[in-house]
Amino acid sequence: MSKTVKLRKGLDIRLVGAANKVKTELSAPKTVSIKPADFHGMTPKMVVREGDSVKAGSIVFHDKYNEPVKCASPVSGKVEAIVRGEKRRIMEVIISADPEIQYDEVAPKDASSMSNDEVKAAMLASGLWMYIKQRPLDIVANPDNEAKAIFVSAFDSSPLAPDFDYVLHGKNEEFQAGLNALAKLTSGTVHLTLNGKAPADATFTGATGVQSNKISGKHPAGNVGTQMHHIDPVNKGEFVWSVNAQDVAIIGRYFLSGKYDARKTIALTGSEIKDPHYFEVISGANVANILEGQITSDNVRVISGNVLTGDKIAQDGYLGFYSNQITVIPEGDQLKFVLTKGWMGPGMDKFSNNRLMMSAWLAPRKKFRQDTNTNGEERAFVMTGELEKVFPFDILPMQLVKAAITDDIDGMEALGIYEVAPEDFALCEYVCTTKIDIQDKIRQGLDLIGEECM
Amino acid sequence: MKFLEKIVHKMEPKFSKGGKLEKWNPIFESFSTLAFTPAHVTKRGAHIRDGVDLKRTMMTVILAMVPCLLFGIYNTGHWELVAATGDRSMEFWANGGEKFIAGLFVMLPLIVVSYGVGLTIEFIFGMMRGHSLHEGFLVSGMLIPLIMPADVPLWMVGVATAFAVIIGKEVFGGTGMNIVNVALTARAFLFFAYPTSMSGDNVWMSGAEKFTDGSTGATALGDLATFMGDKATVAGEVVTNAAADGMSTFSNSYSVMDSFFGMIPGSIGETSVLACLFGAAILLITGIGSLRIMLSFAIGGLVGGFLMNAIGGNVYLDLPPYYHLLLGGFAFGAVFMATDPVTAAQTATGKIIYGFLGGLVAILIRVLNPAYPEGVMLAILFMNVMAPIIDHYVIQSNIKRRLKRVKTA
Numbered sequence: 001m002s003k004t005v006k007l008r009k010g011l012d013i014r015l016v017g018a019a020n021k022v023k024t025e026l027s028a029p030k031t032v033s034i035k036p037a038d039f040h041g042m043t044p045k046m047v048v049r050e051g052d053s054v055k056a057g058s059i060v061f062h063d064k065y066n067e068p069v070k071c072a073s074p075v076s077g078k079v080e081a082i083v084r085g086e087k088r089r090i091m092e093v094i095i096s097a098d099p100e101i102q103y104d105e106v107a108p109k110d111a112s113s114m115s116n117d118e119v120k121a122a123m124l125a126s127g128l129w130m131y132i133k134q135r136p137l138d139i140v141a142n143p144d145n146e147a148k149a150i151f152v153s154a155f156d157s158s159p160l161a162p163d164f165d166y167v168l169h170g171k172n173e174e175f176q177a178g179l180n181a182l183a184k185l186t187s188g189t190v191h192l193t194l195n196g197k198a199p200a201d202a203t204f205t206g207a208t209g210v211q212s213n214k215i216s217g218k219h220p221a222g223n224v225g226t227q228m229h230h231i232d233p234v235n236k237g238e239f240v241w242s243v244n245a246q247d248v249a250i251i252g253r254y255f256l257s258g259k260y261d262a263r264k265t266i267a268l269t270g271s272e273i274k275d276p277h278y279f280e281v282i283s284g285a286n287v288a289n290i291l292e293g294q295i296t297s298d299n300v301r302v303i304s305g306n307v308l309t310g311d312k313i314a315q316d317g318y319l320g321f322y323s324n325q326i327t328v329i330p331e332g333d334q335l336k337f338v339l340t341k342g343w344m345g346p347g348m349d350k351f352s353n354n355r356l357m358m359s360a361w362l363a364p365r366k367k368f369r370q371d372t373n374t375n376g377e378e379r380a381f382v383m384t385g386e387l388e389k390v391f392p393f394d395i396l397p398m399q400l401v402k403a404a405i406t407d408d409i410d411g412m413e414a415l416g417i418y419e420v421a422p423e424d425f426a427l428c429e430y431v432c433t434t435k436i437d438i439q440d441k442i443r444q445g446l447d448l449i450g451e452e453c454m
Numbered sequence: 455m456k457f458l459e460k461i462v463h464k465m466e467p468k469f470s471k472g473g474k475l476e477k478w479n480p481i482f483e484s485f486s487t488l489a490f491t492p493a494h495v496t497k498r499g500a501h502i503r504d505g506v507d508l509k510r511t512m513m514t515v516i517l518a519m520v521p522c523l524l525f526g527i528y529n530t531g532h533w534e535l536v537a538a539t540g541d542r543s544m545e546f547w548a549n550g551g552e553k554f555i556a557g558l559f560v561m562l563p564l565i566v567v568s569y570g571v572g573l574t575i576e577f578i579f580g581m582m583r584g585h586s587l588h589e590g591f592l593v594s595g596m597l598i599p600l601i602m603p604a605d606v607p608l609w610m611v612g613v614a615t616a617f618a619v620i621i622g623k624e625v626f627g628g629t630g631m632n633i634v635n636v637a638l639t640a641r642a643f644l645f646f647a648y649p650t651s652m653s654g655d656n657v658w659m660s661g662a663e664k665f666t667d668g669s670t671g672a673t674a675l676g677d678l679a680t681f682m683g684d685k686a687t688v689a690g691e692v693v694t695n696a697a698a699d700g701m702s703t704f705s706n707s708y709s710v711m712d713s714f715f716g717m718i719p720g721s722i723g724e725t726s727v728l729a730c731l732f733g734a735a736i737l738l739i740t741g742i743g744s745l746r747i748m749l750s751f752a753i754g755g756l757v758g759g760f761l762m763n764a765i766g767g768n769v770y771l772d773l774p775p776y777y778h779l780l781l782g783g784f785a786f787g788a789v790f791m792a793t794d795p796v797t798a799a800q801t802a803t804g805k806i807i808y809g810f811l812g813g814l815v816a817i818l819i820r821v822l823n824p825a826y827p828e829g830v831m832l833a834i835l836f837m838n839v840m841a842p843i844i845d846h847y848v849i850q851s852n853i854k855r856r857l858k859r860v861k862t863a
Contacts, residue, residue, distance in 0.1 A: 013502070233859060235856075235860045236860070307501045308500045308502075309499070309500070312501070329501065329502065331495060332495050333493045335462065335491070335492065337455040337459070338490060338491065340455070341491070342490055343507050343509045343510045343513075344509070344510060344513055347505055350505030352504050352505040352506045353506075353741075354504075354511075354740060354741040354742065355739060355740050356505070356511070356740045356741070356742070357505050357506075370502040371502070372495040372496050373493070373495055373496075373503070374495065374496055375491060375505050375506070375507055376494075376503075376506070376508060376509065377492060377507070379507075379588060379589075379630065380588070380628070380630030380631060381630055382508060382511075382590065382629065382630045382795055383511060383795050384744075384795045384798070384800040385802065388802060394852070394856075395852070395856075398800065399800075399801075399849055414853045414856075415849075415853065416856055422499070426499065426500050429499050429500045429503075430500045430502065430503060430504055431504045431506075432504070433504075433506055433507060433508050435494075435503060437497070437498050438499065439498065439499035439500065440499055
C-alpha cells in the first residue's frame with residue numbers, strides 16, 4: 001500500500017556551503033541548554049532548581065498544563081542557571097556538563113513486546129515524548145489525543161540540509177527500535193517517506209513495520225507537512241504526529257540501552273564556514289567549540305537549523321532541540337547602491353524564483369552566498385501566483401495567509417489551517433515580494449485556532 | 455557611491471523618529487530607498503529572502519512598456535505630420551527624426567503631467583499615513599499617457615490622474631488595495647466626463663482639424679462604426695453588398711499589416727500589436743505577467759469574434775476575429791491592463807475565467823454597443839469588479855474539495 005508522490009511545485013534554493021561527508025566527534029560540551037521556546041506554546045514548570053545536580057535522563061521540567069509531558073536533561077551535571085525573561089518567563093535552562101556523562105539508567109525494553117500504554121508511559125516518563133510533534137498546530141503532541149498516523153521523513157530537502165542517509169548510516173538497529181516504539185503509539189500506520197530521487201540508505205530501505213512511501217520533487221518534498229498532505233491529510237478533529245528521523249534513532253537507543261542518549265550528528269553549513277562538515281554532538285550543546293576557527297568573516301548570523309526555518313543564536317549560543325544543522329550566513333545590514341548590488345542591479349549575486357535576475361539566465365546552476373538582507377521593503381500584496389509556485393498543497397496559500405493576518409477563524413478553518421505548520425510556508429515567505437513574515441503570521445493564526453477551536 | 459551613502463547616513467537622524475524633520479520621513483525614505491536597497495534584515499522566519507522586490511518588479515513592467523512608448527511617440531509624430539500636411543498617403547518611415555521629435559513634443563508633457571500630479575498626490579498620502587512611496591503608481595503613471603489620445607488637453611490628464619489616484623486607489627488604502635485598474639480609471643473618467651475629447655474624429659491626431667480631402671482622423675474602430683452608420687441608410691437587398699463594400703473600404707485603409715505594426719491612428723501607446731508583443735515577451739520571460747490572463751483574454755476575443763461572425767449582417771459583425779485582436783486597445787489591454795495583478799483575479803483558475811470573459815466582453819461591447827466604438831477599457835473595468843466574485847467561487851470549490859475528503863474517508 002505504499003504511495004509514490006511526484007511534486008511539480010517547489011524550489012531548491014542553491015546556496016554555498018553544503019557539508020562534506022566527514023565527521024568530527026566532539027567531547028562532551030561544557031554546557032548545554034534547554035530552551036522552552038523550542039516547544040511552542042508550552043509553559044514549563046521547573047522540577048529542578050539552580051544548583052541541583054542532574055543525570056542524563058533526569059527530568060528538568062514538565063508542561064505546567066499537561067503534567068505527564070516532561071523534558072529530560074541530555075547530560076549529567078549541575079543546573080547552572082535558569083534564565084528568565086519578561087514576566088519571569090523561563091527562557092533557558094543551562095546545565096554545566098560533567099566531562100563523563102552519567103545516565104539515569106533503566107532496564108532495556110523491547111517496544112514490540114510491550115503494550116501500547118506501556119510504551120507511551122515509558123516515553124513520557126523518560127522525556128522522549130518531546131520529540132513527537134503533532135498537527136494541527138505544530139506543537140509537542142498531546143498524549144491524550146489519538147494519532148491517526150505517524151510520519152517520519154527519511155530525508156531533509158531544505159537548503160544545505162544534512163544528509164540523513166549519511167547521518168543514520170549503520171544505525172539500523174536504533175532506528176528500527178524507534179519505529180517499533182512509534183508503531184505502538186498509533187492505531188493507524190507509521191509512514192516512512194523516502195526520497196524518490198535518490199537511493200536511500202539501508203537504514204531506511206530495511207525498515208519494517210512501516211508503510212514506506214516515496215516522494216520526489218523540490219523542497220519542500222522532505223517536509224512532513226507535504227508528505228502528510230499527499231499521503232494521509234489531516235482533517236478537522238484528527239491528529240497526525242511526526243518525528244524527525246534522527247530523533248527516532250534517539251528513541252530507539254533508549255529502548256535498546258535504557259539510557260537517554262541524546263547524541264546526534266549535525267551538519268555545520270553555510271557560506272561563512274571554512275570547512276563545512278558533520279559533527280557528532282549532544283542535543284542542546286553549546287556551539288562555541290563547534291564554530292571555533294570556522295567562521296571566515298566578522299559580520300555573520302549563526303542559525304540553529306536551516307536558513308528557512310531556523311532560529312538565530314549567538315556565536316556562543318546553544319543548538320535547538322529539534323535542530324540537525326547549524327548554518328552561518330553573512331548579515332545583510334548594509335545599504336546597497338541601486339545599480340550595483342541594489343534593487344535595479346544586474347542581480348548576478350542574487351537568487352530569485354522569478355527570472356528577474358541576470359543570474360537566472362547566465363548562471364542557472366550557480367550556488368549563492370545569500371545574506372540576511374530582505375532585498376526590499378515590506379509592501380502590501382501586489383503580485384499574485386508567486387506563493388502558489390512553491391507550495392505543493394491543494395491549499396490556496398495567499399488566501400490562507402490573508403485569513404491568518406485578519407484573524408479570520410472560519411476562513412482559516414475552511415482554507416486548511418489544520419494541515420499546515422509555519423515551516424510549510426517557509427518557501428512562500430522566501431519568495432514573496434511583500435517581504436511579510438509569513439511564517440510568523442501562520443504561527444499567530446495557529447495560536448488563535450489553538451485557543452478558540454481545540 | 456560612498457559619498458552618497460555618507461549623505462544618507464548623515465541625514466537619517468534628522469528624519470528618523472524624534473528628529474527635526476520627522477514629518478518628512480516618508481519622502482526622505484522614498485528617495486533614499488530609490489538610491490539604495492535599505493539595510494533591512496530578516497528578523498523572524500526565513501533568514502534569507504528572494505532577490506525580488508516591488509521596485510524591481512514595477513521597473514520591469516515599465517521597461518516592458520518602452521517598445522509601446524517609443525513606437526507611440528513615432529506614430530503620434532507621423533499622424534501629426536499627416537494632419538499638418540493633409541497628405542494621408544505620406545510614407546510612414548520617411549522623415550523619421552522629424553516625426554519622432556514631433557511625437558516627443560506631444561508625449562513628454564503628457565508623461566510629466568501624469569507623473570507630476572500622481573506622485574504629488576501619492577507623496578501627500580504617504581506623509582499622511584507615514585509610509586514611503588509605494589511603487590504602484592510608477593506603472594500607472596506611465597500607462598496613463600499611453601492610453602490617451604494624442605490631442606487630449608494636458609489639464610484633463612492632470613484632472614483624470616488626480617481622480618484615478620485619489621478615488622481609484624488611495625481611498626481604498628493605496629497600492630495593492632485598489633479594486634479597479636488605476637490607469638483605466640483615469641481614462642474612464644475622461645471618457646465619460648469629456649467624451650468629445652476622448653473619441654470622435656478629431657482627437658486622435660495631434661493638431662488635426664479636418665482633412666482637406668474630407669477624410670477624417672478617426673481610429674479604425676471609429677471609422678468602422680461610421681461605415682455601419684452608412685449601411686443603415688441602404689435599403690433592403692443591397693445591405694449585404696454595402697457590407698462587403700464597407701469591409702473592403704475598411705481593409706483598404708487599415709490593412710492587417712498596418713494594424714499589426716501599428717501604423718494607424720489611435721491612443722498613443724496602443725496601436726502597435728508588435729510593440730505590445732515585445733512587452734508581453736518581457737513580462738512573460740521574467741515571470742511577472744500572467745500567461746493565463748493574456749492567453750485567455752486573446753482566446754476570449756477570438757471566440758467573441760467568431761460568435762459575432764456567426765450572427766453576421768453588417769461590417770462590424772462580419773469583421774474577421776483576428777482583426778479584432780489587432781485593432782484598438784485589445785493587445786495593449788490584454789498585455790498591460792488585464793494582467794494588473796491587484797485588480798485581476800488572484801487564483802490560477804480564476805485568472806483563466808477572468809481573462810476569457812474579459813476578452814469576450816470587450817468584443818461584445820465593441821460590436822454590439824452603438825455608443826462606444828471601443829470596448830476593451832470597459833470590459834477590463836467590468837471584469838476588475840467581477841474578479842473577486844470569480845475568485846470567491848474558485849476558493850469555494852477548493853474548500854468543498856477539502857470537505858469532501860472527510861466524507862469519503
